[in-house]
Amino acid sequence: MSREVVLVARPEGEPRESDFELREAVDREPETGEVAVRNVLVSVDPYMRGRMRGMRTYVGPYELGDTVDGAAVGRVVASRHEGFGEGDWVVSSLGWRERGVAAGERLRKLDPTIVPPSTALGVLGAPGFTAWWGLVSVGRVEAGETIYVSGAAGAVGSAAVQLAKLKGLRVIGSAGSTEKVEWLESLGVEAFDYRETPAKEALVDGIDVYFDNVGGAQLESALFALRPFGRVIACGSISRYNDAAPQPGPRNLAFIVSKRLRIEGFIILDHMARFGEFVGEVAPLVRAGSITYRETILDGIENVPRAFAGLFNGDNVGKMLVRVGPD
Amino acid sequence: MSREVVLVARPEGEPRESDFELREAVDREPETGEVAVRNVLVSVDPYMRGRMRGMRTYVGPYELGDTVDGAAVGRVVASRHEGFGEGDWVVSSLGWRERGVAAGERLRKLDPTIVPPSTALGVLGAPGFTAWWGLVSVGRVEAGETIYVSGAAGAVGSAAVQLAKLKGLRVIGSAGSTEKVEWLESLGVEAFDYRETPAKEALVDGIDVYFDNVGGAQLESALFALRPFGRVIACGSISRYNDAAPQPGPRNLAFIVSKRLRIEGFIILDHMARFGEFVGEVAPLVRAGSITYRETILDGIENVPRAFAGLFNGDNVGKMLVRVGPD
Numbered sequence: 001m002s003r004e005v006v007l008v009a010r011p012e013g014e015p016r017e018s019d020f021e022l023r024e025a026v027d028r029e030p031e032t033g034e035v036a037v038r039n040v041l042v043s044v045d046p047y048m049r050g051r052m053r054g055m056r057t058y059v060g061p062y063e064l065g066d067t068v069d070g071a072a073v074g075r076v077v078a079s080r081h082e083g084f085g086e087g088d089w090v091v092s093s094l095g096w097r098e099r100g101v102a103a104g105e106r107l108r109k110l111d112p113t114i115v116p117p118s119t120a121l122g123v124l125g126a127p128g129f130t131a132w133w134g135l136v137s138v139g140r141v142e143a144g145e146t147i148y149v150s151g152a153a154g155a156v157g158s159a160a161v162q163l164a165k166l167k168g169l170r171v172i173g174s175a176g177s178t179e180k181v182e183w184l185e186s187l188g189v190e191a192f193d194y195r196e197t198p199a200k201e202a203l204v205d206g207i208d209v210y211f212d213n214v215g216g217a218q219l220e221s222a223l224f225a226l227r228p229f230g231r232v233i234a235c236g237s238i239s240r241y242n243d244a245a246p247q248p249g250p251r252n253l254a255f256i257v258s259k260r261l262r263i264e265g266f267i268i269l270d271h272m273a274r275f276g277e278f279v280g281e282v283a284p285l286v287r288a289g290s291i292t293y294r295e296t297i298l299d300g301i302e303n304v305p306r307a308f309a310g311l312f313n314g315d316n317v318g319k320m321l322v323r324v325g326p327d
Numbered sequence: 328m329s330r331e332v333v334l335v336a337r338p339e340g341e342p343r344e345s346d347f348e349l350r351e352a353v354d355r356e357p358e359t360g361e362v363a364v365r366n367v368l369v370s371v372d373p374y375m376r377g378r379m380r381g382m383r384t385y386v387g388p389y390e391l392g393d394t395v396d397g398a399a400v401g402r403v404v405a406s407r408h409e410g411f412g413e414g415d416w417v418v419s420s421l422g423w424r425e426r427g428v429a430a431g432e433r434l435r436k437l438d439p440t441i442v443p444p445s446t447a448l449g450v451l452g453a454p455g456f457t458a459w460w461g462l463v464s465v466g467r468v469e470a471g472e473t474i475y476v477s478g479a480a481g482a483v484g485s486a487a488v489q490l491a492k493l494k495g496l497r498v499i500g501s502a503g504s505t506e507k508v509e510w511l512e513s514l515g516v517e518a519f520d521y522r523e524t525p526a527k528e529a530l531v532d533g534i535d536v537y538f539d540n541v542g543g544a545q546l547e548s549a550l551f552a553l554r555p556f557g558r559v560i561a562c563g564s565i566s567r568y569n570d571a572a573p574q575p576g577p578r579n580l581a582f583i584v585s586k587r588l589r590i591e592g593f594i595i596l597d598h599m600a601r602f603g604e605f606v607g608e609v610a611p612l613v614r615a616g617s618i619t620y621r622e623t624i625l626d627g628i629e630n631v632p633r634a635f636a637g638l639f640n641g642d643n644v645g646k647m648l649v650r651v652g653p654d
Contacts, residue, residue, distance in 0.1 A: 050585065057585040057586075058555070058585055058586075058587070215580070215581075219580075228385070234583045234584050235584065236584060237580075237581060237584070240581065246578040246579060246581070247578060248575030248576060248577070248578050249575060249576025249577050249578065249580045250575070250576050251573035251574060251575050251576065252573060253542070253546075253564075253576045254542075254564060254567065254573070255592075256561045256590060256591075256592040257561050257562065257563060257564070257592035257593070257594070258377065258384040258385055258592070258594070259384075259385075259592065260385075260591075260592045260593050260594055260597065261591070261592050262589065262590070262591040262592075263583060263589070263590040263591075264583075264587075264588070264589040264590070264591075265582075265583040265584035265585070265586065265587045265588050265589075266584070266587050267584070267585075267587055270587065
């Protein structure tokens, strides 16, 4: 008998424990073409907050009473798909549960001798791909440019700052604790704590690109700082996800015209055809230690809601994960 | 002795007559390479409001005590440049004055037998080029798409809606009077009066592209209506130019990510190398009557400030001009 986390109420403001329920799942055996997986680490991601709202956007909402889907890594416990055998490490969309069954085509096998499987949820998974795609395809960054990354110590941000450094950019990053700032500085980032230093001050030299993970006041400061022909890589706005009602945007959107800015949003689900190219470029960098990563790991499936809520309080350094089983 | 309009105070809110002064100019003869021009029609344009603020953006501000520069068409009265002879029609940047002297290189000769010279200030001048560049290069519009153009009966808007129609788009346009709406309808535009119909209602079918001349509430409505991968051609925000203090932006910028929108600003001064291509494409359309235009013309240089202020009240149908001399 395994357990899973079910959405039972649509969060208003900050997600609370009472919005979720831990339930016993009815385990079943895999049918032809399917694989049963015991999850080891499950991912909590900021984008999930949007899916809890109950409105269709680029993906359908989570329905009340359903287990929360999302990225997870685990081990195959039973396989009726020729591509997978017992004990294999896989990354799946099985989400917030201890055990699940999925079609083999929806799984990707991981080789734990190359990089730790947990990286498939972070620097070599959706967050890393988001950083890479944002820089390369949306921002079209060039060596010598200056980029500002907000939420720079998060899963996406910490990949973005390092990739940008490797591509020859000057990198400024913001985060919300001394520990995070020190980590970013160790990566060669000009880091500041946004709770202490107004972004406008930190960006006074000007920037060419803004990688926006945060929205709100950081976006307004970035619009002030952007040079002519600057770009905003619109990735997320975690500062706004818990707003009960939508808040007004920046007061300085007039800069879009006068500075000829481009603000562009993206969702990596649209670009999975390029995922292999991303892994091909970035996995060797991770293996070689040229790109490092950190993880904040809570223990036990009962702590998934707390881990998720913690994303919005900046509880995570690097990728936030929950361990729901042994390796 | 000729007259000119000088900026004597930086407007606060709506421009007032008292922000300007009509002065007698000290006329001079052209020196080698220069041409003396008697202006016939001078242009008043929304972008001028920004230059009156006193902050450098993409061009320097108007200085207090200076004549207001801008586009004008007129006749050569004396030439010391081999490219121009007395009586030639020219378009210049001589602005709000009855007579001026300019370097020949800064003038463009017009052939009044092809199209009326006034078109060089409107549909075949900066406003038309703005519409063309915005659609082609910024919006990259395609046949079959739906575009919404705000300020659709203005100089830029009325060129944009017609070019978009010719390119095979479904075109929705807004304007602020029954007369304007009727004109737009006669051009095949699905037009509405934004004072009577909320844009959100008029755009309920969804749009692919928004040509933004207005900003503010229209931008918010367009962001709601835009389909995935939609684009905002950020051209201007006339609803905001007279704000004493910057106002907050739309409440729904989160759509930029969830709908993967691209919002891009532009200034045609950056793209003058393509002006010839624009004229080559659009002048024949104007000549053939496939693209029509309207002009609102006030008489007498003393009415330039009133014409300018009128832009922000929607006094103009099509291009707003002031006649400062006979043909």
